[in-house]
Amino acid sequence: STGQTASASGDGDVKKVDGKISLTYLQKQGDQEYFVGEAAGAKAKAAELGIDLKVVNLGNDANKTVSEVQSAIAQKSNGLIVVVPDPAVGPQVVQAARDAKVALLTSDDQICTTGPDPAACAKSDLVPRIGFSGEQMGGEVGKRAAEEFKKAAWNPAETRTISAWKQDVTVCGDRVKAAKAAFATGSGAAVQNIDVATDNTPTGAQDKVAATITANPGVKHWVVWGCNDENVQGAVTALQNAGVGPDDIDGVGLGAYLACKDWKSGKPSGMKAALFINGKDVGALAVQTAYDRLKNGKAFPAEAFAPTRMVDAATWQAAGVNCS
Amino acid sequence: MSATEAPSAPRPKDRPEPGRRPAGLRTLVASVGGQNLSLIAALAVVVVLFGSLNPNFLGWDNIQVIGEAATIAGLLAVVQTVVIICGALDISVGSQAGLASVVSAMVFTSTGSSAPLGIGAALLAGAAVGLLNGAVIIHGRVNPTIATLAGLAAYKGLAQLVSGGRAQGFVLNDPVFVFLSRGKIAGLPTMIWILVLVAAAVHVLLTYTDIGRNIYALGGNDTAARLAGINLNKYLISAYALTGTVAALAGILLTARTGSGQPVSGSEGLELQSITAAALGGCALKGGKGTIGGTLLAVALLGALQNGLTVQGINSFWQNVAQGLLLVAAVVIQQRRNRERAIGLPA
Amino acid sequence: MSATEAPSAPRPKDRPEPGRRPAGLRTLVASVGGQNLSLIAALAVVVVLFGSLNPNFLGWDNIQVIGEAATIAGLLAVVQTVVIICGALDISVGSQAGLASVVSAMVFTSTGSSAPLGIGAALLAGAAVGLLNGAVIIHGRVNPTIATLAGLAAYKGLAQLVSGGRAQGFVLNDPVFVFLSRGKIAGLPTMIWILVLVAAAVHVLLTYTDIGRNIYALGGNDTAARLAGINLNKYLISAYALTGTVAALAGILLTARTGSGQPVSGSEGLELQSITAAALGGCALKGGKGTIGGTLLAVALLGALQNGLTVQGINSFWQNVAQGLLLVAAVVIQQRRNRERAIGLPA
Amino acid sequence: MTTPEPPPATALGLTAEHVSKSFGSVQALHGVTLTFPPGRVTALMGENGAGKSTLLRILTGDHRPTRGRVLLDGRELHLTSPIDARRAGIRIIPQEPEIIPHVSVAENVYAGSLPRRAGRRLDRAELHRRITADLARLGFDRVLDPDRLGSRLTAAQRQLVEILRALTGETPPRVIAFDEPTSSLSEHETEALFELIGRLRDLGIAIVYVSHRMKEIFHLADRIAVLRDGALVGEVDATRTTESELVRLMVGRDLAGLFVRQHVATERVVLDVRHLTTDAVRDVSLTVRAGEVVALAGLIGAGRSELALALAGDLPIRSGTVTLNGRALKARSPRDAIEAGIGLAPEERKAQALLLHRTIRDNTTLVSQRRLRRWRFVSRTRERALAQEYADRLRVRAPSIEAEVRTLSGGNQQKVVLARWLARRPELLILDEPTRGVDIGAKAEIYQIIADLAREGTAVLVISSELPEVLGLADRVVVLQNGRITGELDRADATEEAVLALAMADDLAPTTAATTPSLDATTPSPDATTTDTPSGANR
C-alpha cells in the first residue's frame, strides 16, 4: 500500500487479544457495488487470518451507525472498522469505542474524534483510516478528463462539463469539487460546468441528464464526471440517446464496474476512462491492519491508502477489473 | 294492476333544473371527469410555465425524454391503479422490478445472449412473485400493506442474493435490448409505445369488460361483490399476478436502459412514485374508484414537473420542496371545484 | 311502561356457542388481546432462537442496545398508531424528524449552545409542521396519504435547504444532549425512558380519557362521530400536531445520538418502519382499531429481529429476505388463530 | 286538508321556514314551511326521494339549507353542525344507523358525551350505570348487551342504539325526529317503540315521524304532512283523513290494490330443504314450489337472514341437505348458488348489496353481466336498456341511470338492489326485507313484480318483518323462532295472531298478559290482507 504515515491517536487503551479475534465491519451503502467488493475482500482476508468477522450494512443512516456500533460492542467485538454514512456521526462512534476500549479504524471516509467535520479537524484528532482519498480520486478523474479534452481539441465555448451527484451526500460533493478543480488546472480552459442533481442511480442520472441536454441545445461536446460509475454511465447513456456521438463525449467514471461493461461490448463508447478503485484491496488492508493492532500490538498508521488506477478500454482487463 | 299504466309522478328529468350548465360543456366535463380536468389544468400550467422559461422544454426531443423517463414509473402506476381499485396496495413493485432486471440480465448472459429467454424468464419470475403476493394475502390472510411491505424487503434481498449485489451482465450488444432502450416506432420511442399499449390494454380491461366491472365492484364493496357471486380470490390473485408481470416488464426496461441487470439501483422508491401517481390520478385508497386515464395524466404531470425543474437547473433540495407543494396544490385546486364541506377526512 | 318487564327476543349471549374456551383462559386472552398474544409468541421465538445461538444476545447490554435502537422508530410508531386509529396516515414523519433534527442543532449553535432553546425550537417547528399537515388535509381537502406524501418531499427539501444538505453543528459538548444520548436513569438509558413515557402517556390518552374514546369513534365511523357532536376537525388536526411534536422529539434524539443535526440521514425510511410496526401491532388501516401495547410489541419484535440477525452476522441481503419472511410468518400465524374464512382481502 | 301557510313567528315548536335545498342539479326541497308543535306527533310522508330525510337533516344541522331558516319556539337557530342541533335539544334517529364498529354499545350510545371525572378521565363506572339504567328505562335491556362491540350488532340492534342515542344526553330533548325507525324492527320492538313515543309526546316533546307504513302513521300521528318532489303538498289532521287521500297526495293519483294475488303455485318443488343446520338455525326443513311465494316470519334474531345466507352459499351448512330442482345443491360460495339458480337480495343494502360510488346502471347489471357480454366485452346499449327498464318499472327517482347510487334516497337505493335480482330472473328468488324503506307506490310495484315472477314459475322466498306484507304476499308462511321452525301456516290459516303466537312460541307463556293487550292497537281486522281491499287498507 501507498502513503503510510506515522502512528495516530485515539486508542491507547486497547488491549491485545489472545484468543480468537472478533471484528465488525460497518459499511455505509452496503448494497452498492464498491462496498460489496470491499466486504468480500475483508471476508477473504478474515478467513485467511482466522478472524471472526461480521459485516453490517448501515445504508445511509447515521442513526443506525450509532445503534450498530453499540450493538457490536454489546456483542463483545474486539475491533470496529467503520465507513460512516456521514462524518458528523464520527465523535459518537469514537466515544462509544473509547468507552468500551475497543479498537477503532475507519475505511474510505475520514472521521474526527472531536467534531463533526474532518476537514476542520486537527491531524492528531483524526481516526486512523484505510482507503482512498475522495479529494485524490476526484482530482485524478478531473485530470484524466482534462487530458481527454485537450486530446480532442474541443472548443471550450462549445463544450460543457457535467457534474452528476447526489447532492446531500457529503463525500460526493468533495469528489466532484476536486474533479472540477483538477479539470480547470489540467485543461487550462474555462469550460462552463453544469451541476446535475441525481439520486446516484444510473436511471436517475440518465433522466436528469436528458433534461439537462434539453436545456442546453447548442452544446457540441460534453465532459462528464460524477460521484460514481452509475452517475457517469447514466449520463453517457443519456447523451448517446440524445444523438451525441461517442467522439463528442468525454466521460470519466469512478469505480470502473459499469464502465467495464461498455468496454467489454467492444463498441465505441463515450466512457473514455474510469478510476478503478478496488474495494477488495481496501477491505483486506483494513482487516489486516486491525489484526496487526490486536494480535501484535502494532500501532495503527494514521492513514493508509490502497492503490487506485486509471483504466480505459485498453487496460481494464490487465488491471484486474472484475466485470460480472 | 293499473299503476303501471297510470300517470306517475313527474320524473326528475322533466323538471326544470336551475344551476345547470350548458349541455355541451357538461357532457365534456362528465366524460373527462372532474379530477382529470384539474390534472389537465395543472399540466397545462406546468407546460406553459416551463415552456415559456425555456422553449426547448416543448421540443419534440424533450417530450420524448419526459416520456421515456416516465415509462418505468408509469407502468408501475398503471398496475398499482388496478391493485388500488381492488382496495389493496402493492408496495413491493420496485423490488419486483429489481428482481426481474437481474433475472433478465443473468438468464440472457447464461443462455449465450438470448434476449427472448432472458425476457421470458424475467416475465415468468414476475408473474410467480405476483402470484406469491396474492397467495400470501388471500390464503395467509395477511393485510396487503404488510404482505407487500414484507415483499419489498424480501424480493430486494432475493435480487441482491442472486446477483451478489452487483450489476449483472451487459445487454446492449443485443438488438432486442437496444431496440427496447433506444429504438423508435413511427418516430416514438419503443419505451413510450410499451407504456401506451399496456395502459390501453388495462384501460380496456377495466372499462369495457365484465372483468373490469367486477374489479370495481369488489373494491367498492367486497361483501356485495361476494354475494353477487364474484370470485373475489380469483380476481385479487390475478391482479397481483398482473402487477408482478408488468413490474417484470418494467425491470426488463430497466435492464435495457442501464445496459445491465440492477438489483436495487433504479428500482428503489418506485413504489412511492407509483402510489403517488395513482392517488393523484384520482384513485381512492379505500378501493372501488380510479381510472387509468387519471393515473396517466398524473404520471405525465409528475414527469413534466421533474423534467422542467431539472431543465431549469433547480437544485435537488428545491425540487423536493417544489414537488411537495405542487402535489398539494394540484389536489387543493381539484377539491375546490367539488366544494365539499371541510369536515373530517377527505375521501 | 310494560315492555320493560315483557319478555323479548332471547339475548344473543344465551344461545349456545360451540367452540367456547374455558372461562379463565378466555379472560386472559381477552385482556391481552389475540393479536398481542401472537406477537408475544413471535417475540419469544425470536428471543429463544437468537439467545441460544449467541448468549450475548440476551445480555443486559444488548437488550439496552435494542431498546435504544428502537426508540426513534418506536416514538414515531406510537404517534402513527394514533393517526391510523383516526383513519388517516402520516407518511411524512421521517422528514419531520429530519427537519426537527436540523432545527435543533442549528438553533443550539446559533444561540451559543443553548440546549433548551434548540430543543424548544425543534418542538415548536414540529408542532407547526404537524398543524400544517392537518390544515392541508382538513381545509385543503387533500387525502391524508397524498398530503403527507407531499410533506415527505417538501419537509425533506426544507431540511436540506436550511442545512445546505449537510450535517449541522455539534451538540455533544452539551450535557443535556449527552444525557439524552448516553445518560441513564435507574440503570435504563434515557432514550428508552422517553419512549416508555411517551407511549404510556398516549396509551392513557387513548384508553382512559374521553378524548381517546372519541378518537376511536371518529376513526371507526366518522359520520356517527360527527352526528354525535364530536368535532372531527379539532381531533384530526390535534392528532397531526401531536405527531409533529413527537416526530420533532425523535428528531432531537437523532441529533443527540448522531451528535449533529441530520437533514436526511437517519430519518429516511422511518415512515415505513413506523407504519409497519403499527400495522403489525394490530392497527386496521381503515381506522378505528389499534392499541399502543400492540404497536410497542411490534416495535420490540422488529428491533429484536434486526439486532439478532446482525448479531448472527447474517449479511444484509439475507437480512432483507429474512425480515420479509418473518414479518409474513408472524401475521400468518396470528391469522391462523382467528380461523377467518379465506375470502377476499383480510382486514 | 289545509293549504300550508307561514305560521306566526311566535309558534311553539320547531319550524322550517321557506326551506330549500339543492344538491348540484337536484332540487331536493322547494320552499318548505312546516311547524312541528310540542306534545304532538307530526308524521312526514312522501314517496321515496320526496325530500323527507333531507328536511330532517336540515332541521338537525347536518345539511345547511340553500335558502330558508329553522326556528325553535319562534327564535331562529343557526345550525352549523349536528352539535348545535343537539345542544338545542333537537335529536334524530337517522334512516341508516351509523355504528362505530370497534367500541362497545355503551360507548356507541354516549359517543361525544362520555361521562368523565376530573380532567378528562373517562368514568367507566358511571358509563356502566348510565347504560344499564337507560336500557332498563327503555325496555331494551334484554335485547342489547351494553358490552357488545358495534361491529357485532344486528340491524335491529343498530337501530336500537340510534334510538338510545337520541333519547339520552345532557340537554333534555325538545324535538325528536324518527326517520323510518321501524324498517328493521319486528312487531315486538315496534310496539315497545310506539309506547315510548307516546310517553315522549305526553312529556311535551315534539315528535317528527317518517314512515311509509300507513298502519303506523294512523296509529301514532296527530297530524300528517305530505311532501312531493320536495314541496309540501298538504298538511292534514290524522283523524280527518283517509289512506286513499294520503296516497293521492303523495303519489298524485289513486292506487289500486296493494297486493295482487292469484294462486299459481304448481306441484313442481324448486327448493327442498331437509334438516338444515347451520351456526344459527337448527333442523330446518321447508319446500318452495314453482310459482309459490313462501314467507319466512319471525322475530329479530330468529335466524331468517342467516338461513337465507346459508341457502345462498355464503354461510357454511353443518348438516342437512338442500335440493334445487331435484338436484342436490352443495354451494360453497354465493357464486355456486347463483349458478344453480338462486338469487338473494340481502337485507342490508348498504353493507351487503350496493356499490355506493357506482352508477345505478352498474349496480343493476352486476349479476347479469353474462347475458350482456360478448367475449368479455359488455354491451353498453343492452346494459343501459336493461337498467333503464327496471329503473322505470320500479320508479327509481334519479336524474338518470348514470347517477351514483350514493346520491339516491334510501328507498330508491332499495329499489336498485331489487332491480339487480329481478333483472337476473333466478329460479329461486330470496328477498330479505325487500320493501325496507320503500314507499307505497313502489311497494305495490314490487308486489306486482313478485306476483308476475311467480306466475312465470319462479319460486319466491320472502323474509319480512312487516306482518301485513307477510300475510298479503305469501301462499304459505313459515315461522322461525330462535333458529327452529315453530310452525307453518297456509294462507287460509295465516293471521297476525297465529303468526305472532308461533314467532314467540316458547317465550310467550309466562307473561302473556304483559304483551297481549298492546297487540290490540296494531292488530288489523282479519280482512286486512285480502286481494281486493284497496291499498292494503286495514282500517
Ligand SMILES: Nc1ncnc2c1ncn2[C@@H]1O[C@H](COP(=O)(O)OP(=O)(O)OP(=O)(O)O)[C@@H](O)[C@H]1O
Ligand atoms: N348527497 C346527495 N347528493 C345528491 N343528491 C342527493 C343527496 N342526498 C339526497 N339527494 C337527493 O335528494 C332527494 C331527496 O332525498 P331524501 O333522502 O330526502 O328522500 P326521502 O324522502 O328521505 O326518501 P326515502 O323515503 O327513500 O328515504 C332525492 O332525489 C335524492 O336523490
Ligand SMILES: Nc1ncnc2c1ncn2[C@@H]1O[C@H](COP(=O)(O)OP(=O)(O)OP(=O)(O)O)[C@@H](O)[C@H]1O
Ligand atoms: N354480525 C353478526 N355478528 C354476530 N351475531 C350476529 C350477527 N348477525 C346476526 N347475529 C346473530 O345471529 C342470530 C340470527 O340473526 P338474523 O339476522 O339471521 O335474524 P333474523 O331472523 O333475520 O332477524 P332480523 O333480520 O329481523 O334482525 C341473532 O341471534 C343475531 O344476534
Ligand SMILES: [Mg+2]
Ligand atoms: Mg329518507
Ligand SMILES: [Mg+2]
Ligand atoms: Mg334479518
